[in-house]
Amino acid sequence: MGEKILLAHGSGGRLSHDLIDKILTPPLSNPILSHMDDSAVFELHGRVAFTTDSYVVNPIFFPGGDIGRLAVCGTVNDLSMSGARPLYISLALIIEEGLEIEELRRVVESVRDTAEEAGVIVVTGDTKVVDRGKADRLFINTSGIGLIEGKSDISGCNARPGDKIILSGGIGEHGMAVMSKREGLQFNLPVTSDCAPLNHLVAGMLAASRRIHSLRDPTRGGLASTLNEFARQSGVGITIEEAEIPVHDGVRGACELLGLDPLYIANEGKLVAVVHPGDADTVLDAMRKNKYGGQSAIIGEVTTEHKGRVVMKTRIGSSRIVDMPAGEILPRIC
């Protein structure tokens, strides 16, 4: 049994400073962070994207990732989906008293590795400790700042009839990986989270086309939620083809076993793009060149019909409405 986090690690006193100086700052060290003032300071000129997300995933380590990698990817991806190049992130920890310091160290190292992969730096942070039973091991908030270069105007409001819907790969992997770990389920084909930073993928797409209208990562609520959001925000209909949507066999099997629909299961390394039909193939080619976009596919299109709704043509040739999920599918997956 290793050393554990105490309430005093969150007090603002000597133990807090020790935790910051010995565990939290060394892996993340950079000239802005190491200033250790109340705010990070840097120059920025242009159109800025700013986003925030808290991560409460249970368990904090899961096949394919951990809460640290998730927290960096989630915020990097939100910035990327606005067409921004992610630059700076913050890291705020809420730790439950009793967490092993060694586990915290692993999470911070994962934050470091993922930030390096994405090319962002952690410039400011915060640590709070709450008494045992008042949190669940570790919650993380990351906020992020990026720069939007050029004249890109990407928004969920910009989908237009005729646009193609492109999905960057198989769906449902993150949600099923977390759930299988949490519930101790074993499937024939193990499922690994797709948790990944998508900023380089998006950079390739933006270099290939100036007619990408909407981008979003289908996290909570899955692909179904994201498509419904696009349909509502843009006041259009969306039609998708079930046969074109990639689903890993392990995810398909697990979902069938549990009566879940992969359309509603969270992803953390996938994106949906709404693209002008004239550029769809070019964007698809660019996506397939990136390691996180190899399975990209055109899965449907935007239409003037059934406004505000998503309709799926099934494998057997019928059509069904894909509704916004009403409630909780899988809690605590991000």
Added chain:
Amino acid sequence: MGEKILLAHGSGGRLSHDLIDKILTPPLSNPILSHMDDSAVFELHGRVAFTTDSYVVNPIFFPGGDIGRLAVCGTVNDLSMSGARPLYISLALIIEEGLEIEELRRVVESVRDTAEEAGVIVVTGDTKVVDRGKADRLFINTSGIGLIEGKSDISGCNARPGDKIILSGGIGEHGMAVMSKREGLQFNLPVTSDCAPLNHLVAGMLAASRRIHSLRDPTRGGLASTLNEFARQSGVGITIEEAEIPVHDGVRGACELLGLDPLYIANEGKLVAVVHPGDADTVLDAMRKNKYGGQSAIIGEVTTEHKGRVVMKTRIGSSRIVDMPAGEILPRIC
């Protein structure tokens, strides 16, 4: 008994959208937030300050404030202490299943009122719900972005021998107000939190002097921690006069009763400034004109002696070292 938060409010589905559309967004509405994309987008040109803080205060409502006001003030103040003009903040909620929606509404309205007072806008947000017993009613993270105008270079590293230490008012009020509420203590003189946005106070100070070297708000760990941080970061000694430090009678009485030292108790509406001696009186005058600086006082100075340490001359004429607090004084006060 009113309506309560369910796990499904954090699912990304229809209940999530309802909560955001009906409770969270209306009070905070502004053109950037209402875009509802993955990131907020705005123009920014210059030297930017960026900060983050999570708030886990218990209870979430206390004399003089609540977790919403606290979350806005804390981040506004961190930006202000870097000499930045706060502009934009994010609001990320981690809600324990079962929280009354009416309480959430009150917190969001408090966020709105405090943001209005400070002149900042909430541009992006996030909501997570965790199962009952896995959080403590409500945790909030706010991150903030501000602009540093002019050539101000304010840092905890910049304290120089001869500089005067100015404190903006009485200490210990926030910590004692939260603790008295949490523990159900009644004192003869009730203590109210000083929780307040200090950006207008700082703007007045910066207009009055270009020789403010360091600024910090003495939150967790109190005045003692902040002064010790300055002494270490700048490699100087600091001497303060006990008789010059304002302490509200209610705080003094409560601290005596409980064996606590107000030097170590958190403040949420106070600042410490390290100022060139030639400008100290000018800065003091500017501070006293602001409603949150009426009791400002010069409490000591920076010295070449006892480097890295804070020494207090007591009322009875002796000297004692004011050390960094080792552990937890009062947990969960911010």
